[in-house]
Amino acid sequence: MSPLIVSGGCAAVLLVAGGLATPIGSWYKALRKPWWQPPGWAFGPAWTILLGLAAWSAAIAWTAAPDAAARQSVVILFAVNAACHFAWSPLFFAVRRPDWALVEVVFLWGSLVALLVGLWPISHFAAALIVPYFLWVSFAAMLNRKIVQLNGPFG
Template sequence: MMDFILPAWQVIAIAAVGTVVVAVAGGVMTDTTGWYRTLRFPAWKPPDWAFGPIWTTILALVALSAAIAWEGASSSLERTIVSGLFVLNGLLNILWNYLFFFIRRPDLAMVEVAFLWLSILALVVATYPINRAASLMLVPYLVWVGIASALNRSIVRMNGPFAGA
């Protein structure tokens, strides 16, 4: 297998563009007006204004983690595995927004969020031997998606059943 090396600035640019794509794709599918406003929420739900800054911080940490892990990987195989995990995670992140907001199926999103959380855990584990800081940068993401999954579950319990369920 040929080793694929990129200059550090390109690695950072690719990681940044990747996270922006995930953020924009998720944002395009997220509508917190109309249908969303009709849902009942638990009292502990964070205020809507908090989600933007939290996700911005998390995605910045994800991009930085990806760049550091790529740079620290000792082989092409290790870079391929870590890159694949980051891509899978981004796709699962977008899918959650699609399920919850776009097709209005919090019940399906509740199932999918388990896979999203596991993909973050896989990233934490896979990046740890490469660079501990890159791994630890993903922990806030893991915690936040854990909170989001509990919120998702509460929304399903308080509002279900949903169409087709």
């Protein structure tokens, strides 16, 4: 099976699972948010593009990997990132703990740094495709922090 089909399928599963783990209810709507938060409709397309780029990156890295050990590293890097990516939404939205999500986003951010560092020797282009995801998560972490500041304490 094509690496792009596999990675694209994984990205699609992650998108759907993340969407299902993100109940936007009255609790979220009542939170104070900074003026610079993007409109709600922007998050779905942004995550679709970012995870699409990540899927493309994974397929390129898999194909460019020189041996089985490098391919295993690619899989591990993307699997860790997927787990960290998925963990954020339930913490923030379902459990209603933006403070816990703020701690978790550090791990998501770290998984992206690991992807950038780990992919660079395999494929500069695959690593470059992760940069928008890294930048968006950096912005999202600042947004998460500001929401915690404006609304805490939680729990």
